[in-house]
Amino acid sequence: MIKTADHLYLQVADKIEQMIEKDVMKMGEKLPSVRMLSKQQGISLTTAFQAYYHLEGKGLIESRPKSGYYICRNARRMAPMPGTCAPVRKPASDVTVSDMVMEVFSHITNDNILKFSVATLPVSVLPSAKMAKAVVHALREQEAGGIGYEPLQGNELLRGQIARLSLGWGEVFTADDVVTTHGCMDALTLCLTATTQPGDTIALESPSYYGALQLAEGLGLKVLEVPTNPITGVDLDYLDKAIPRHKIKACLFVTNFNNPLGCCMPDQHKQELVKIVEKYDIALIEDDIYGDLYFGKQRPLTCKTFDKQGNVLLCNSLSKSVAPGYRVGWTMPGKYKDKVLRMKHHHAISCTSLTHAAAGHFLEIGRYDFHLRNLRKMLHTQSLRYAQAICEYFPESTRVTRPQGGCVLWVELEDHINTFELFQQTLKHKIAFCPGRLFSLQNRYNNCMRISYGNPWSKQVEEGLKTIGKLIHKMQ
Amino acid sequence: MIKTADHLYLQVADKIEQMIEKDVMKMGEKLPSVRMLSKQQGISLTTAFQAYYHLEGKGLIESRPKSGYYICRNARRMAPMPGTCAPVRKPASDVTVSDMVMEVFSHITNDNILKFSVATLPVSVLPSAKMAKAVVHALREQEAGGIGYEPLQGNELLRGQIARLSLGWGEVFTADDVVTTHGCMDALTLCLTATTQPGDTIALESPSYYGALQLAEGLGLKVLEVPTNPITGVDLDYLDKAIPRHKIKACLFVTNFNNPLGCCMPDQHKQELVKIVEKYDIALIEDDIYGDLYFGKQRPLTCKTFDKQGNVLLCNSLSKSVAPGYRVGWTMPGKYKDKVLRMKHHHAISCTSLTHAAAGHFLEIGRYDFHLRNLRKMLHTQSLRYAQAICEYFPESTRVTRPQGGCVLWVELEDHINTFELFQQTLKHKIAFCPGRLFSLQNRYNNCMRISYGNPWSKQVEEGLKTIGKLIHKMQ
Numbered sequence: 001m002i003k004t005a006d007h008l009y010l011q012v013a014d015k016i017e018q019m020i021e022k023d024v025m026k027m028g029e030k031l032p033s034v035r036m037l038s039k040q041q042g043i044s045l046t047t048a049f050q051a052y053y054h055l056e057g058k059g060l061i062e063s064r065p066k067s068g069y070y071i072c073r074n075a076r077r078m079a080p081m082p083g084t085c086a087p088v089r090k091p092a093s094d095v096t097v098s099d100m101v102m103e104v105f106s107h108i109t110n111d112n113i114l115k116f117s118v119a120t121l122p123v124s125v126l127p128s129a130k131m132a133k134a135v136v137h138a139l140r141e142q143e144a145g146g147i148g149y150e151p152l153q154g155n156e157l158l159r160g161q162i163a164r165l166s167l168g169w170g171e172v173f174t175a176d177d178v179v180t181t182h183g184c185m186d187a188l189t190l191c192l193t194a195t196t197q198p199g200d201t202i203a204l205e206s207p208s209y210y211g212a213l214q215l216a217e218g219l220g221l222k223v224l225e226v227p228t229n230p231i232t233g234v235d236l237d238y239l240d241k242a243i244p245r246h247k248i249k250a251c252l253f254v255t256n257f258n259n260p261l262g263c264c265m266p267d268q269h270k271q272e273l274v275k276i277v278e279k280y281d282i283a284l285i286e287d288d289i290y291g292d293l294y295f296g297k298q299r300p301l302t303c304k305t306f307d308k309q310g311n312v313l314l315c316n317s318l319s320k321s322v323a324p325g326y327r328v329g330w331t332m333p334g335k336y337k338d339k340v341l342r343m344k345h346h347h348a349i350s351c352t353s354l355t356h357a358a359a360g361h362f363l364e365i366g367r368y369d370f371h372l373r374n375l376r377k378m379l380h381t382q383s384l385r386y387a388q389a390i391c392e393y394f395p396e397s398t399r400v401t402r403p404q405g406g407c408v409l410w411v412e413l414e415d416h417i418n419t420f421e422l423f424q425q426t427l428k429h430k431i432a433f434c435p436g437r438l439f440s441l442q443n444r445y446n447n448c449m450r451i452s453y454g455n456p457w458s459k460q461v462e463e464g465l466k467t468i469g470k471l472i473h474k475m476q
Numbered sequence: 477m478i479k480t481a482d483h484l485y486l487q488v489a490d491k492i493e494q495m496i497e498k499d500v501m502k503m504g505e506k507l508p509s510v511r512m513l514s515k516q517q518g519i520s521l522t523t524a525f526q527a528y529y530h531l532e533g534k535g536l537i538e539s540r541p542k543s544g545y546y547i548c549r550n551a552r553r554m555a556p557m558p559g560t561c562a563p564v565r566k567p568a569s570d571v572t573v574s575d576m577v578m579e580v581f582s583h584i585t586n587d588n589i590l591k592f593s594v595a596t597l598p599v600s601v602l603p604s605a606k607m608a609k610a611v612v613h614a615l616r617e618q619e620a621g622g623i624g625y626e627p628l629q630g631n632e633l634l635r636g637q638i639a640r641l642s643l644g645w646g647e648v649f650t651a652d653d654v655v656t657t658h659g660c661m662d663a664l665t666l667c668l669t670a671t672t673q674p675g676d677t678i679a680l681e682s683p684s685y686y687g688a689l690q691l692a693e694g695l696g697l698k699v700l701e702v703p704t705n706p707i708t709g710v711d712l713d714y715l716d717k718a719i720p721r722h723k724i725k726a727c728l729f730v731t732n733f734n735n736p737l738g739c740c741m742p743d744q745h746k747q748e749l750v751k752i753v754e755k756y757d758i759a760l761i762e763d764d765i766y767g768d769l770y771f772g773k774q775r776p777l778t779c780k781t782f783d784k785q786g787n788v789l790l791c792n793s794l795s796k797s798v799a800p801g802y803r804v805g806w807t808m809p810g811k812y813k814d815k816v817l818r819m820k821h822h823h824a825i826s827c828t829s830l831t832h833a834a835a836g837h838f839l840e841i842g843r844y845d846f847h848l849r850n851l852r853k854m855l856h857t858q859s860l861r862y863a864q865a866i867c868e869y870f871p872e873s874t875r876v877t878r879p880q881g882g883c884v885l886w887v888e889l890e891d892h893i894n895t896f897e898l899f900q901q902t903l904k905h906k907i908a909f910c911p912g913r914l915f916s917l918q919n920r921y922n923n924c925m926r927i928s929y930g931n932p933w934s935k936q937v938e939e940g941l942k943t944i945g946k947l948i949h950k951m952q
Contacts, residue, residue: 098818101821102814102817102818102821105628105821108625108627108628109625109626109627109628120625123619123620123623123624124620126620126623126624127623128620128621128623129621131621131623132615132621135611135615135621135830136612136615139608139611139612143599144599144600144602144604145604145605145607145608145611146801147599147602147603147604147607147798147799147800147801147802148599148602148800148801149584149585149596149800149801150801151584151585152581152584152585182658182803182824182828183824183825183826185822185823185824185825186823186824189823193694197696198674198675198695198696199674199696211822214821214822215822215823218669218819218822218823219674219695219696220673220674220675220695220696322623323623324623324624324625324826325622325623325624325625325626325826325828325829325830326623326828326829326830327658327824327826327827327828338578341578342574342578343694345577345578345581345690346661346687346690346691346694347661347662347665347691347694348658348659348661348662348803349659349661350659350800350801350803351803352658352801352802352803352828352831353801353802354611354801354802354830354831355828355830355831
């Protein structure tokens, strides 16, 4: 009896495995529900469950909370992960990073270009109708339709709602712990100016978001790039030694689904990191902008979760997930709150009262959770589809990250491939991505690229990745 | 015959003069129209005109374009103007300017405080209903309700409309010359970071808007404060010598209705100033935020009007006159445009798409001009009322500026009066103003204060100024 049952679930599992193998069922696709499978195959619910457990054990499929089973990898081949990112030095080019950034993003509003370059979602997947309703509500509810300045710390309803979001990742925070900002970059700017002086040194991950590098440069800060592993994040031993040696005044890290590596620092590392910054009493600016875009069962924690002494300045915004153009960002600046408020007063006095009031209302009526649930599923599926296509169309030697959240893949090509040159070629085919060189001030990562999977999967996207692959093959 | 007529108009003029003298007709009040006067007094239109001409000649009344005659000063006494602002050194206090700024503005959203401290207009005089309509229009017209990012340079409709505003003050500019920003402070920040490096020296007026001082300090810039005259503005001879001596990299001046002095640089001085910055090929950041709030017949020109080589970066916003909370600012950065765009990309990527689209629409349908006409009349009258009350309630030795635009008065008290101490006392009476010390990094102007006349004249305002006067008398 038991043997036959064994046989049965293995038979079913094998059938599914073959369909995955032959690409009949594609990476990211949803499998039939357990009930449906039992009906289709004429097997018991238990057997159907066993079949899925077996495939899950083999790493071919995965269950997603309240959603069902999904195909998570192609059994034939999976591109290897990149290792801890170490310098790949090349002769300095005569183009500066800033020049490159401007060239890459000069096409940002050209609709004819297929943009793998921007780590944002297309407006078609954003809740524009609900946000418009929230704006109309704010026009009605705010004094003089929100035409005046806000209080310096920001809209109170919005701050209260932001505090509630912390339920998902930590301690109890209140509206009073939050300072609103004009998007997340503004939050980073205020936190950096509040915790450093021009000439100071700060630590960033390597590779690091080019925006943070450019910001630091603009503020006259020196940058130490800390080696970072695509799975566990920044190298803490290295950091612990580097802080006193380089007189680091602040760390600026993207701890969850880092941009561009996609790594999510394990909770224990977060706790250790907080201990390190407490030991030296320096600031940790934690950019958590991708934290809500997790694919797993739970939202990852933050360093702020473990912050007892107020050294952590958490920064976030609604720009990645809800409304980029509304410029709704914030920081929870811990013990630096007074300084951050002072910087906010010096820089801009007030955020956009109307859109901030609207965002507060949107969060209050629970639209954010609802919207995020769908967004996460979509992004998870897209991450797998994109990774599979890269595997299929890029050279065998290609390495690619496997992010468990966020919206970007980091791709490592062979050492001699210069991705800025590649970019100039793909642009002729109306395709843009981010060359790796943008993610360091040290002339590194010339053989790497960041590919955003924010755009929904389509024939056009597939053709785009195929074209990039072909061009790489030609450069081999 | 002629003699009688003479007699007649003098009789009427004398009557009016007495009424002004006795405060029956108050400063800032509108006089009956010429037609009305001729009817009331049973005189010809010509005689009525003559009476007003006579009073205008004596400087008691003034005609305002398309509006009629107004009482412009009290014949009895007029506080003298302050001279060119020179250092009044006092022992350094242990409170920093930044601390003072925070203390002065910590009450900014407390509705129970009478605020002479903020150089903005109350929302009650702003066009909130029209702006709300423009927002609803933008929600309908923009792609996805304006939820996405804008192009880097800013909303095109808005930029086109801003270019049209330059009709009033100069050359032909186009949408392509304009870069939008998150308010005027953001424009100043972008322009400063585009034209300087931390450690560089810039020139500011003295006294100077504390926001500019704090901004410069925050960016690691050194500040040279240039002597400034309440009528003609910054001392150009001084500047011409100072630029090479102090290796000045940029000047940041409020050329029209300067904050806090209220001075409006004569056109010829503007032209000379442009020649000076051209000679040394340095940047002139021109903050024209009060330029549209003129009381005279014509809008004053700008330095940008005379800028042939692109050295001038004009900055402005709608925050003073239309919608502070919408965060609509801009710059015309001349030859520094690429650098400014780069800084904008690094700092915040996008302005608030929705409110910027709404502002574009508001300007397009001609609401701005209409709104400004009423606002100017109101501010002109208020400036006179406030000045008169200061004259009446403050000590005899008080000096006060006579701005021809903008919304602030600069008041100079006797040397031994410390206005920061005065501020702490008035605050107990729920009255706030800006102590002079805020307007310099050099521990100057401790005996000065800035009084904003943005709040419509009322019994409460009068009582407030009376209370400040009493407290000064006690400190004499």
